[in-house]
Amino acid sequence: MKKLCALLAVLALLTACSSNEQKPVESAAKPAAEKQIKAGFIYVGPVGDAGWTWAHDQGRIAMEKADYVQPSTFIESVPEGAESARVINGLVQKGHNLIFTTSFGFMDATLDVASKNKDVVFMHCSGYKTADNVGTYFGRMYEPRYLSGIVAGKMSKSNIIGYVAAFPIPEVIRGINAFTLGARSVNPQAEIKVVWTQTWFDPGVERDAADSLLDVGADVLTMHQDAPATLQAAEARGAYVIGYNSDMRKFAPTAFLTAPIWNWEAVYTKTAEEVKNGTWKSQQIWWGMKENLVQLAPFSDRVTPEVQQLANEKRKAIIAGTLHPFSGPLKDQSGKEIVAAGSTLDDGALLGMNWFVEGVQGTIPK
Amino acid sequence: MLEILLDATVRAGTPILFATLGAIINERAGIINLGIEGLMLIGALSGFAATFVSGNLLLGVAAAFAAAFAAGSIHALVCVQLRGNQIVSGLALTMFGVGCTALFGRSMVGQTIDGFERHAIPLLSQLPVIGKAFFNQDWLIYFSFLLVFKIWFFFYRTRWGLELRTIGENPAAADACGIPVNLYRFLAIACGSGFVGIGGAYLSLASTPMWIENMSAGRGWIAVALVIFAGWSSVRALFGAYLFGGITAMQLRFQAMGTTISAHILQMLPYIFTIVVLVVSTLRLQKGASQQPGNLGQPYDREDRK
Numbered sequence: 001m002k003k004l005c006a007l008l009a010v011l012a013l014l015t016a017c018s019s020n021e022q023k024p025v026e027s028a029a030k031p032a033a034e035k036q037i038k039a040g041f042i043y044v045g046p047v048g049d050a051g052w053t054w055a056h057d058q059g060r061i062a063m064e065k066a067d068y069v070q071p072s073t074f075i076e077s078v079p080e081g082a083e084s085a086r087v088i089n090g091l092v093q094k095g096h097n098l099i100f101t102t103s104f105g106f107m108d109a110t111l112d113v114a115s116k117n118k119d120v121v122f123m124h125c126s127g128y129k130t131a132d133n134v135g136t137y138f139g140r141m142y143e144p145r146y147l148s149g150i151v152a153g154k155m156s157k158s159n160i161i162g163y164v165a166a167f168p169i170p171e172v173i174r175g176i177n178a179f180t181l182g183a184r185s186v187n188p189q190a191e192i193k194v195v196w197t198q199t200w201f202d203p204g205v206e207r208d209a210a211d212s213l214l215d216v217g218a219d220v221l222t223m224h225q226d227a228p229a230t231l232q233a234a235e236a237r238g239a240y241v242i243g244y245n246s247d248m249r250k251f252a253p254t255a256f257l258t259a260p261i262w263n264w265e266a267v268y269t270k271t272a273e274e275v276k277n278g279t280w281k282s283q284q285i286w287w288g289m290k291e292n293l294v295q296l297a298p299f300s301d302r303v304t305p306e307v308q309q310l311a312n313e314k315r316k317a318i319i320a321g322t323l324h325p326f327s328g329p330l331k332d333q334s335g336k337e338i339v340a341a342g343s344t345l346d347d348g349a350l351l352g353m354n355w356f357v358e359g360v361q362g363t364i365p366k
Numbered sequence: 367m368l369e370i371l372l373d374a375t376v377r378a379g380t381p382i383l384f385a386t387l388g389a390i391i392n393e394r395a396g397i398i399n400l401g402i403e404g405l406m407l408i409g410a411l412s413g414f415a416a417t418f419v420s421g422n423l424l425l426g427v428a429a430a431f432a433a434a435f436a437a438g439s440i441h442a443l444v445c446v447q448l449r450g451n452q453i454v455s456g457l458a459l460t461m462f463g464v465g466c467t468a469l470f471g472r473s474m475v476g477q478t479i480d481g482f483e484r485h486a487i488p489l490l491s492q493l494p495v496i497g498k499a500f501f502n503q504d505w506l507i508y509f510s511f512l513l514v515f516k517i518w519f520f521f522y523r524t525r526w527g528l529e530l531r532t533i534g535e536n537p538a539a540a541d542a543c544g545i546p547v548n549l550y551r552f553l554a555i556a557c558g559s560g561f562v563g564i565g566g567a568y569l570s571l572a573s574t575p576m577w578i579e580n581m582s583a584g585r586g587w588i589a590v591a592l593v594i595f596a597g598w599s600s601v602r603a604l605f606g607a608y609l610f611g612g613i614t615a616m617q618l619r620f621q622a623m624g625t626t627i628s629a630h631i632l633q634m635l636p637y638i639f640t641i642v643v644l645v646v647s648t649l650r651l652q653k654g655a656s657q658q659p660g661n662l663g664q665p666y667d668r669e670d671r672k
Contacts, residue, residue, distance in 0.1 A: 048475040199583070204569060208378055211374060212618040212621070250476075250478050251576065365629040366628065
């Protein structure tokens with residue numbers, strides 16, 4: 001009997017802790033003349049992660065400024081996989097008519113719930129499956145990554161640049177490659193050393209990985225994780241650092257150069273407006289700097305005016321479409337030509353990228 | 367290179383060391399504490415918040431100890447006073463720690479403080495190889511050395527330590543000797559929890575001076591396993607924690623130096639090590655050479671007849 005009680009207590013706790021729902025305080029009633037948007041957000045991490053989920057939540061808050069958007073709901077720390085369908089369904093039951101699921105692992109659950117709720121619009125971040133009422137959205141983060149590589153290549157004196165990498169998936173590899181191409185476009189001697197932490201979110205390990213790169217002579221660092229541990233490591237050792245996700249310069253006031261950052265508001269506001277007007281159609285959004293979904297954070301004073309000017313020129317060229325980071329000739333690590341001069345990698349090749357360009361030192365775990 | 371590696375080893379091992387020491391004090395009194403992970407987070411957040419508000423690192427460490435002491439008292443209340451199930455209470459403490467630090471830590475995310483800095487100890491830091499790694503560190507690391515010695519001294523050279531070990535082995539006998547079993551157990555749980563809290567504070571005040579939800583990232587569970595590896599001895603806990611920290615530090619440096627071993631294999635090393643540790647210590651246990659306190663996990667009730 002005692003054991004049974006204990007088991008029940010554990011089960012009760014587990015259910016209570018599995019997801020915590022945040023209900024915003026209802027603000028003053030808004031005019032109900034036009035279609036009201038009641039949006040719900042499913043987050044994979046906690047809003048307090050200072051990185052990925054935090055950036056999404058900033059977008060959500062910005063979206064609420066529109067007067068046809070009712071206070072939105074978010075549910076954080078939702079485990080990926082089949083379990084998430086229950087949580088998504090919960091939002092539908094509560095009358096949400098626009099639902100954003102903000103992690104790759106929610107893909108099948110989103111499609112599943114969407115197939116039973118045709119009148120609700122779903123937007124899934126970073127996936128590849130769509131339906132009549134399911135669209136996807138993601139950003140061409142490689143564009144600002146390329147620009148930040150230019151800055152790193154120019155600012156490095158040792159020509160060794162450290163990259164604290166998260167998981168060996170195409171998104172991360174694409175970022176490393178774009179960064180490397182940017183760095184070597186201005187500094188052909190630059191070598192990018194890669195250390196994998198296999199974490200999105202473990203400051204201790206990430207700090208140690210950053211230190212290990214500084215130990216082998218790197219004088220500029222960048223990273224792909226959510227926590228600002230790499231910034232602190234660079235600050236402590238007098239190196240330069242390029243952030244990621246959001247502008248984290250206060251963690252490295254003297255070391256910070258710039259950061260490729262997300263601006264999810266661009267998608268959220270536009271989608272809400274389209275749903276309100278009834279013009280929304282399912283599509284696969286993969287926006288870049290032109291649509292303002294990804295950006296380069298303002299430069300710090302450390303970046304010399306010439307470098308700032310150079311990066312700004314390249315930025316304009318990318319936005320105008322005259323420069324593509326992955327245009328040929330491109331060689332892989334072994335020196336074999338992958339993309340010939342004059343041609344450019346298409347989106348399919350970019351989305352499935354699983355090889356390193358020349359100049360990267362490190363291996364992709366297989 | 368060896369110097370750098372040792373230095374990284376000590377820094378990666380210290381939070382686990384504090385947590386393991388705290389857990390050992392708990393288990394020596396016969397109480398299993400699975401709340402280590404939660405206690406670390408409580409310590410990390412309270413330490414960071416106190417330092418952020420006051421600007422004083424020492425106050426941060428004190429706050430981390432006090433908050434984890436208070437949270438540990440809940441576990442003590444359930445295990446000692448109410449004679450509840452220690453496993454359930456410990457797991458609940460972990461979940462409580464994760465949830466409540468997430469809730470109350472929200473305003474601390476993205477804030478910055480000046481963390482602990484290195485202070486070289488004259489002469490000792492000049493020693494070859496080990497000097498830089500062990501004696502050019504921050505005050506919390508020096509405190510951890512002292513704590514390892516203090517705990518050893520307490521358990522094996524003082525009367526109170528002997529009495530506490532007796533309680534862990536056989537509370538009824540201790541009770542018959544006139545030792546206040548419940549008071550000892552209560553203090554052992556609460557103080558041990560306090561040291562676990564300092565381990566958490568090492569993360570948020572020294573290792574990476576910031577607060578992020580769940581920043582202990584499983585180190586508390588490693589500490590739970592290391593208690594068994596260490597055979598409930600504080601000195602062996604030091605080696606266990608550094609061995610673990612060393613493997614983590616090594617695999618990252620292997621990658622930075624450009625080895626061709628798959629990062630997946632390198633990353634598995636700490637966990638393979640944990641499993642090996644458990645197997646080895648379980649085998650030792652079967653041979654009867656175990657140091658495990660005889661009454662571990664059992665609530666004590668004076669009225670119970672056995």
